[in-house]
Amino acid sequence: MDYPQSGERFRGRAAISAQRGRHPADRHFSAQRITGRADLWVSECIITYDGVPSYSVSIMEFADQHVVHETQYFAxxxxxxTWRAALAEPMPDRTIAEA
Incomplete structure (x- = not known):
């Protein structure tokens, strides 16, 4: 599993499980969309860390019905x-945040 923004790579099930299991924040996950086919799937999620949302995209690659690589991006x-306010509308169940 790769985190390109921090340059980290977690190799193997044990390392990935430990990294996810030891996270100190109170986390909640909300999948917004999952799409893909065959051996490539992409998910968009909102992960809330201690009440603060972070937006995540996960790209998962499969072989023989197993995940062989995952890359996650966070924002x-x-x-x-304000210059684009007249061009935009709120996403469903969201409000537009002001700069």
Whole structure:
């Protein structure tokens, strides 16, 4: 499992399980969309760490019905600039954050 933004790679089931199991934050996961086929699947999630949302995209590669590689990208929310307010509408169940 790779985290490109921090440069970390976790190799093997035991390392990945320990990394996820030892996380100190109170975490909640909300899958927004999962799409893919055959050996490549992508999920978009909101992961809330101690009440603060982080947006995540996970790319999972499969072989023989097993995950062989996962890459996760994380992003914090940001405010929308006022110059594009007339062009945008809120996403379902969301409000547009101001910059």
């Amino acid at each position: 914090n929310s940001f405010g929308a600039p």
